Amino acid sequence: xxxxxxxxxxxxxxxxxxxxxxxxxxxxxxxxxxxxxxxxxxxxxxxxxxxxxxxxxxxxxxxxxxxxxxxxxxxxxxxxxxxxxxxxxxxxxxxxxxxxxxxxxxxxxxxxxxxxxxxxxxxxxxxxxxxxxxxxxxxxxxxxxxxxxxxxxxxxxxxxxxxxxxxxxxxxxxxxxxxxxxxxxxxxxxxxxxxxxxxxxxxxxxxxxxxxxxxxxxxxxxxxxxxxxxxxxxxxxxxxxxxxxxxxxxxxxxxxxxxxxxxxxxxxxxxxxxxxxxxxxxxxxxxxxxxxxxxxxxxxxxxxxxxxxxxxxxxxxxxxxxxxxxxxxxxxxxxxxxxxxxxxxxxxxxxxxxxxxxxxxxxxxxxxxxxxxxxxxxxxxxxxxxxxxxxxxxxxxxxx
Numbered sequence: 001x002x003x004x005x006x007x008x009x010x011x012x013x014x015x016x017x018x019x020x021x022x023x024x025x026x027x028x029x030x031x032x033x034x035x036x037x038x039x040x041x042x043x044x045x046x047x048x049x050x051x052x053x054x055x056x057x058x059x060x061x062x063x064x065x066x067x068x069x070x071x072x073x074x075x076x077x078x079x080x081x082x083x084x085x086x087x088x089x090x091x092x093x094x095x096x097x098x099x100x101x102x103x104x105x106x107x108x109x110x111x112x113x114x115x116x117x118x119x120x121x122x123x124x125x126x127x128x129x130x131x132x133x134x135x136x137x138x139x140x141x142x143x144x145x146x147x148x149x150x151x152x153x154x155x156x157x158x159x160x161x162x163x164x165x166x167x168x169x170x171x172x173x174x175x176x177x178x179x180x181x182x183x184x185x186x187x188x189x190x191x192x193x194x195x196x197x198x199x200x201x202x203x204x205x206x207x208x209x210x211x212x213x214x215x216x217x218x219x220x221x222x223x224x225x226x227x228x229x230x231x232x233x234x235x236x237x238x239x240x241x242x243x244x245x246x247x248x249x250x251x252x253x254x255x256x257x258x259x260x261x262x263x264x265x266x267x268x269x270x271x272x273x274x275x276x277x278x279x280x281x282x283x284x285x286x287x288x289x290x291x292x293x294x295x296x297x298x299x300x301x302x303x304x305x306x307x308x309x310x311x312x313x314x315x316x317x318x319x320x321x322x323x324x325x326x327x328x329x330x331x332x333x334x335x336x337x338x339x340x341x342x343x344x345x346x347x348x349x350x351x352x353x354x355x356x357x358x359x360x361x362x363x364x365x366x367x368x369x370x371x372x373x374x375x376x377x378x379x380x381x382x383x384x385x386x387x388x389x390x391x392x393x394x395x396x397x398x399x400x
Contacts, residue, residue: 001395002123004318004388010122011384014115018379021045022111023093029082029100029107032138035059038080038110042135045114049121053133057147061135065120067127067394073157074393075132075341076386077164078113079106079139088370103372105167108356110135112379116386128394130157134164134341143299145340154343161308161348161400162341163389165382168353169363171326173378176316176385177353179328180309184336184351185234185262186269186301192217192280193292198253210255211244213289218242218257220283224275235272236262236333262333264301302339305348307400312350315388320381328353348400350389354382 002010021041030038042061046053056062060080087094087101095101102108117133134153138144153159171177194214199207218239225235237259244255261276263269277293284291316325342349356378357363365371393400 001126002391007119007387007391008319008380008384010119011115011380011387014118014383015377015380017118018111018115018383019376021114022107022376022379025107025110026102027093027096029095029097029102031084031100032081032141032144033059035080035137039135042080042110042114046117046133049118051117051121051133056151056153057137057144060137060144060148061133062148062153063117063133063135065117065124065127065131065133067129067131068125069128071127071129071394072160072397073130073132074390075134075154075159075162076113076116076390077134077136077162077338077341078109079136079144080110081106081138081140081144083140083368085368085370089373091373101370103369104140104367105356105372105374106139108167108374108379108382112354112382113386115379115383119383119387120390127390131390132159139337143337143340145337149340149343154341154347159347161393163308163312163350163386164338165352165354165385166336167356167374167378167382169357169365169367169374171353171355172357172359173355173375174320174381175324175326175355176320176381177326177328177355178309178313178316179331180304180306182234182264182301182331183304184302184339185236185264185331185333187298187335188261188269188273189258189296189298190261190276191256191258191294194255194284194289195292196253196255196289199251201249201251204251207251208288209251210253210289211251213284213287214242214244214255214257216287217280217283217291220279221276224272224279228275229268229272233268234264234331234333235268237272237276238262262335264331299335299337300339300344302336302342302351303345304350305342305345308348308350311392311396311400312352312389315385315392319384319388354378354385
């Protein structure tokens with residue numbers, strides 16, 4: 001069986017391979033449901049490793065590494081889509097696709113999982129189980145994880161646990177971050193259409209101004225988090241788009257705004273959606289207007305399994321030492337569809353942070369921004385952790 005030192009060294013030996021892949025993918029980013037070039041690259045690389053693979057969820061890839069010995073099955077996930085951002089980094093391998101950029105580091109995830117796959121394939125006869133590789137499309141869109149699940153990625157063979165992670169430039173390469181329990185928020189997007197009565201801007205009394213009504217609703221929504229839930233509850237209500245009218249001297253008949261509700265736990269999710277609808281419709285009615293509320297249940301959130309998290313923590317310690325494992329206390333209010341692979345918490349899973357920072361100014365820019373950069377030294381550590389978690393999971397057997 002490979003030692004942790006061997007795993008990390010072999011991962012570092014693959015750094016050039018992973019860096020080349022990452023830069024290729026970074027230079028050719030693709031939005032969700034459009035990742036055809038990226039899919040072809042992944043299929044090509046897995047075929048060269050002798051790993052069986054097929055397209056999944058349209059533009060995703062499902063790979064399977066069958067170990068030399070019978071055992072349980074673990075799924076490893078990397079998302080592969082980019083963002084609609086115009087890159088401004090000036091890097092020699094910057095995006096060649098105008099208006100599209102790997103500004104969230106999914107190119108890093110893809111390259112590191114391919115590196116882990118290559119390492120695992122080289123030692124497949126030593127593996128006491130099966131590894132499934134989930135190269136997931138459309139994480140930034142409407143959720144490619146659930147579509148992969150719907151197409152059976154968790155079956156044949158059945159997946160007993162899942163593991164994944166996200167790059168973090170706030171954590172240096174050679175470090176990992178881990179949060180036990182609630183990790184990423186569940187999300188419900190909303191669209192609210194307020195219908196009033198249009199009229200001439202000089203005679204507002206002859207109509208019902210939907211802009212004024214919608215503005216009151218937006219302000220009132222802030223009381224849901226400040227006055228309707230405890231201060232210790234993690235809840236966010238964000239309005240990110242507001243559209244109404246065509247001219248400055250016309251009161252329109254309709255206004256619309258969109259946003260998202262982020263919560264932890266099914267009960268708070270249900271309660272917030274109920275309060276949201278009641279407040280919106282009530283404010284509109286009190287001002288003589290009508291409000292149509294469309295709430296869409298999106299990502300389920302990520303709640304890390306206790307046992308799987310402990311296994312991942314120990315794997316991290318083996319690779320980089322206790323001082324380089326950062327246990328996080330606060331959950332991330334961002335959303336992440338990795339939770340779909342946990343199949344409503346029936347499958348143990350853990351989602352962590354891979355360090356991709358440099359502790360300097362170059363990697364100071366946050367994800368989803370046009371200047372985002374990452375320290376490619378983190379690729380080896382991400383790949384090594386994928387492998388270490390697999391081996392430790394197989395060794396744990398039914399103890400987990």
